[in-house]
Amino acid sequence: MSAIRNIIHTLFPSTCICCGDILVGDESQICLSCLAHLPHTYFSQQPDNPAEMMLAGRIPFVSATAMLFYSHGNATQTIVHDMKFHGNSDLCVMMGTMLGIELLSSGRFDDVDLLLPVPLHWTRRISRGYNQSLLLCQGVQKNFHREISIGCLYRHRPTRKQSLQHQSQRASNVYGAFRVKNQTLLSGKHVLLIDDVMTTGATLTSCCDALRTVPDIKISIAVLSMVQ
Ligand SMILES: [Zn+2]
Numbered sequence: 001m002s003a004i005r006n007i008i009h010t011l012f013p014s015t016c017i018c019c020g021d022i023l024v025g026d027e028s029q030i031c032l033s034c035l036a037h038l039p040h041t042y043f044s045q046q047p048d049n050p051a052e053m054m055l056a057g058r059i060p061f062v063s064a065t066a067m068l069f070y071s072h073g074n075a076t077q078t079i080v081h082d083m084k085f086h087g088n089s090d091l092c093v094m095m096g097t098m099l100g101i102e103l104l105s106s107g108r109f110d111d112v113d114l115l116l117p118v119p120l121h122w123t124r125r126i127s128r129g130y131n132q133s134l135l136l137c138q139g140v141q142k143n144f145h146r147e148i149s150i151g152c153l154y155r156h157r158p159t160r161k162q163s164l165q166h167q168s169q170r171a172s173n174v175y176g177a178f179r180v181k182n183q184t185l186l187s188g189k190h191v192l193l194i195d196d197v198m199t200t201g202a203t204l205t206s207c208c209d210a211l212r213t214v215p216d217i218k219i220s221i222a223v224l225s226m227v228q
Contacts, residue, residue: 017082017091018075029091030079039069039076041226044106051226054201059208061219062190063108066226067099070197076225080196083132092132095224096139096194103144103192103222111190112220114149115140118195118207119178121155133195136224140194149191152182153207178210186211190218198223 014023016031023031043049044065051066070076079095082088103109117133125131137148156179180186193207204221211217 017088018078029088029094034075037075039071039074041066041069043067043226044102045108047108051198051221051223054198054226055204055221058201058205059219059221060212061208061221064221065102065106065108066198066223067102068225069228070225071228080225083135083196084128087129089130089132089135092130092135092196093139096136097142098139099136099194099222099224100140100142100144103140109144109192109220109222112144112146112192113189114186114191115144115146116149116153116191116193116211118193118203119153119155121157136196137194140222146192149185152185153178153180153210176206176209178207180210180214183214186214186217188216190220192220192222195223197225197227199227 015021016023016027016029016034018030018034021031021033023029041049041051043051044067047063049065052061052064055061055064068076068079070080079091083092083095103112115137117131117137119133120128120131134148134150140146141148155177157177191211193204193211195204198204198221204223208219211219
C-alpha cells in the first residue's frame, strides 16, 4: 500500500485496504473487486504443489498448502503488511476465515485434530499487541472446526525479523528458536501448523524440528501466502 493510501485508510477505515476505494454494502476491509482479483494459488487440492515441493525433504509433513501468492507490490503484500505492521487484527481473522473455507473444501486436511499457530516470542507479541498467526487460526476455526493449541509450541528466544534477513541468514536466525511443552497434549495428534507468509520455509522447518520430538505426531502446514 502506498503511504498516501495507508494514511487515507487510517483516516477513513471504510476504504478498501488494497485500492483505497470507498467500501459499499457488505464490503469489509477489501472491496469485492480486489477480493475477486486476489492471487490465489489453488494449491489446497493439489498433491505435490509448490508449497509441498519447497518443504519436501526438510519436514515430514502429511499435506501442505499456501492460499495466496505473495510478491513485491501485489495485493497479498498489502494485506500481510496491514495484518502485521498496521495493527489490523480484524483483517487477520477475515483472512483466516477465507483460509478455513479453503481447507474445508480441500478434503486433504480432514483428519487434522488441532490448529497450531506459529508462536511469537512474548516480547514481539506485546509490542504488536497480538500474534497474527493465532488470529488466523481463530478465523480458520470458524469453518474448519478444530481446537487451537496455544502454548504447547513456543518461541523460547527472540529472533530478528525474518523479513529483514538475507535468505542465507534466515535458517540460522530461527534455528533452535522453538520448543514444545506439555508433549502429551500433542502426542498422537495430527496438527496443522498455521502462519502468514512462507518465504524460505525456515521458520516452519524450525517449528517442525521442535514438534518432531513429540511421539506419534503428524504435521500438516497451511500458510496464508507463499513468496513467488
Ligand atoms: Zn479494492
